[in-house]
Amino acid sequence: xxxxxxxxxxxxxxxxxxxxxxxxxxxxxxxxxxxxxxxxxxxxxxxxxxxxxxxxxxxxxxxxxxxxxxxxxxxxxxxxxxxxxxxxxxxxxxxxxxxxxxxxxxxxxxxxxxxxxxxxxxxxxxxxxxxxxxxxxxxxxxxxxxxxxxxxxxxxxxxxxxxxxxxxxxxxxxxxxxxxxxxxxxxxxxxxxxxxxxxxxxxxxxxxxxxxxxxxxxxxxxxxxxxxxxxxxxxxxxxxxxx
Amino acid sequence: xxxxxxxxxxxxxxxxxxxxxxxxxxxxxxxxxxxxxxxxxxxxxxxxxxxxxxxxxxxxxxxxxxxxxxxxxxxxxxxxxxxxxxxxxxxxxxxxxxxxxxxxxxxxxxxxxxxxxxxxxxxxxxxxxxxxxxxxxxxxxxxxxxxxxxxxxxxxxxxxxxxxxxxxxxxxxxxxxxxxxxxxxxxxxxxxxxxxxxxxxxxxxxxxxxxxxxxxxxxxxxxxxxxxxxxxx
Numbered sequence: 001x002x003x004x005x006x007x008x009x010x011x012x013x014x015x016x017x018x019x020x021x022x023x024x025x026x027x028x029x030x031x032x033x034x035x036x037x038x039x040x041x042x043x044x045x046x047x048x049x050x051x052x053x054x055x056x057x058x059x060x061x062x063x064x065x066x067x068x069x070x071x072x073x074x075x076x077x078x079x080x081x082x083x084x085x086x087x088x089x090x091x092x093x094x095x096x097x098x099x100x101x102x103x104x105x106x107x108x109x110x111x112x113x114x115x116x117x118x119x120x121x122x123x124x125x126x127x128x129x130x131x132x133x134x135x136x137x138x139x140x141x142x143x144x145x146x147x148x149x150x151x152x153x154x155x156x157x158x159x160x161x162x163x164x165x166x167x168x169x170x171x172x173x174x175x176x177x178x179x180x181x182x183x184x185x186x187x188x189x190x191x192x193x194x195x196x197x198x199x200x201x202x203x204x205x206x207x208x209x210x211x212x213x214x215x216x217x218x219x220x221x222x223x224x225x226x227x228x229x230x231x232x233x234x235x236x237x238x239x240x241x242x243x
Numbered sequence: 244x245x246x247x248x249x250x251x252x253x254x255x256x257x258x259x260x261x262x263x264x265x266x267x268x269x270x271x272x273x274x275x276x277x278x279x280x281x282x283x284x285x286x287x288x289x290x291x292x293x294x295x296x297x298x299x300x301x302x303x304x305x306x307x308x309x310x311x312x313x314x315x316x317x318x319x320x321x322x323x324x325x326x327x328x329x330x331x332x333x334x335x336x337x338x339x340x341x342x343x344x345x346x347x348x349x350x351x352x353x354x355x356x357x358x359x360x361x362x363x364x365x366x367x368x369x370x371x372x373x374x375x376x377x378x379x380x381x382x383x384x385x386x387x388x389x390x391x392x393x394x395x396x397x398x399x400x401x402x403x404x405x406x407x408x409x410x411x412x413x414x415x416x417x418x419x420x421x422x423x424x425x426x427x428x429x430x431x432x433x434x435x436x437x438x439x440x441x442x443x444x445x446x447x448x449x450x451x452x453x454x455x456x457x458x459x460x461x462x463x464x465x466x467x468x469x470x471x472x473x474x475x476x
Contacts, residue, residue: 219460222275223463
């Protein structure tokens with residue numbers, strides 16, 4: 001068998017198995033839709049921004065600038081501190097959450113733009129309001145705890161997370177899931193069509209006969225039990241005859 | 244595995260369908276058989292075409308149905324046609340034409356009967372049928388015998404065209420023997436069940452017996468979507 005498939009053959013194969021390809025794609029998309037909408041729990045996110053800035057009376061620009069550097073370096077430490085059980089257990093206590101510091105840690109991400117004194121506490125939760133509460137509570141507790149922990153008072157909460165009226169879940173990304181499943185379904189369908197065509201050793205067209213036999217085709221005989229079609233044609237003719 | 248063939252419908256229906264060139268001579272299929280008739284007539288130019296073998300690679304591709312219908316369309320053209328059921332393993336021609344199969348080809352080949360006595364007339368003018376006769380234990384030997392040669396000479400003189408319906412090529416050698424003796428061979432290929440490999444092997448065995456292959460008839464080919472169909476009155 002030839003290893004290569006002509007492009008025109010490929011189109012023919014795809015056309016012949018169009019229904020199969022569409023069916024698999026539709027099934028794949030519907031599965032993804034059902035899973036995205038009914039199976040996966042939607043995850044909501046909330047962001048609280050925290051500014052790290054030492055209140056400084058000194059007007060010396062050099063000192064101010066070195067202070068900023070120090071603050072920037074502190075952020076790395078704060079990242080760890082925020083996710084520490086010390087803070088998180090207090091958050092759980094205050095919000096009366098049914099959770100452990102370990103699981104809560106996984107819900108929290110600290111986002112920090114390079115060389116920025118602002119960092120963001122990003123919280124994911126199945127409940128939109130809870131995500132907002134956790135995010136804000138972490139910021140507040142962190143702010144109140146940090147002077148005792150580090151003897152510095154340079155934490156300001158820049159913006160609190162707010163609960164929007166119609167929270168949109170960040171995860172799952174339904175459109176993305178459906179899109180990906182559509183593409184995967186399409187690929188599986190095309191692959192299957194080509195596979196079926198390759199495994200099918202039957203003669204399917206006049207071209208096949210000419211290709212493999214090199215014998216002229218002297219006739220085509222349609223299936224004789226296509227009674228409906230022929231009788232319909234016959235009826236039409238007999239109507240004409242009657243007129 | 245994907246393409247298991249549906250079981251055949253009832254026998255009565257099959258009988259009705261078999262001779263479509265008689266039962267529905269205006270149908271597209273009848274027209275297709277007339278096209279085949281034309282193509283067969285023009286496929287041989289240098290010698291007279293007297294004997295045609297109809298065979299296929301595997302059983303059930305429509306040899307008998309095609310042989311019968313080709314015989315009918317040639318008879319309708321005004322030729323004196325004889326169809327011989329050379330399938331002495333699983334004969335069907337007498338079913339198709341609803342004729343008794345008491346005496347037939349096998350009787351002639353064992354020299355128990357003469358050709359003239361076993362040929363039966365059909366309801367179609369100019370169409371005669373020789374059924375298989377009782378099933379012999381050695382069909383291949385009978386077909387290869389000298390008596391067969393003699394039979395061929397007789398029928399070639401008496402009829403304009405003799406069509407042999409034979410067993411399939413791949414399982415038994417009968418068709419190969421006959422194809423060597425006939426002027427032309429037609430290979431039936433059923434598009435639903437014929438495998439490329441089988442058809443290739445069938446062609447090879449025909450080449451080995453130095454058969455003159457007139458061409459292929461593609462059976463069960465779907466009607467083209469925009470097929471031409473016109474009616475003259």
